[in-house]
Amino acid sequence: MYIHLLYYSGERSLVENIGKIQHADITGDKVFFLDAVDNDGDALRFQHNNGSHFDVIFLHEEQARAAYGEILKALRRDCSLLELDIRDLQIAGPDADPDPAAG
Numbered sequence: 162m163y164i165h166l167l168y169y170s171g172e173r174s175l176v177e178n179i180g181k182i183q184h185a186d187i188t189g190d191k192v193f194f195l196d197a198v199d200n201d202g203d204a205l206r207f208q209h210n211n212g213s214h215f216d217v218i219f220l221h222e223e224q225a226r227a228a229y230g231e232i233l234k235a236l237r238r239d240c241s242l243l244e245l246d247i248r249d250l251q252i253a254g255p256d257a258d259p260d261p262a263a264g
Contacts, residue, residue: 162236165192166207167246168217176218179252188248189217195236195243200229217247224250 169176170189179187197208203222208214219225228247235243 162195162240163192163242164195164232165242165244166190166217167248169248169251170215171218173218176220176251191215195232198229198232200225205229205232217251219251221253221255223255224253 166189168189168191169179169187171187175182175187193207193209195207196210199206199208201216203219203225205217205219205225205228206214207217217228219228228245228250231245232243
């Protein structure tokens with residue numbers, strides 16, 4: 162499965178201050194073949210078959226679980242391409258709507 166992922170890239174402090182920072186390079190826009198994804202509490206780690214990886218930071222663990230669940234649902238449906246914009250989930254509070262497709 163391929164993923165077209167829109168996300169805020171960078172370290173935790175960058176994601177925490179996303180409302181104050183107005184740089185275009187903060188938004189990551191990747192299309193990649195999903196080799197593996199791990200839910201690491203408040204981050205998702207996407208792994209490539211060459212051993213490299215990138216992490217996507219969330220401010221709250223519940224939102225990371227919601228994004229991870231959306232990816233697992235797509236895998237179960239045998240999706241060939243998943244369009245996923247998780248920027249709102251990355252910065253949402255713990256009680257926000259956990260549906261990444263809603264935003």
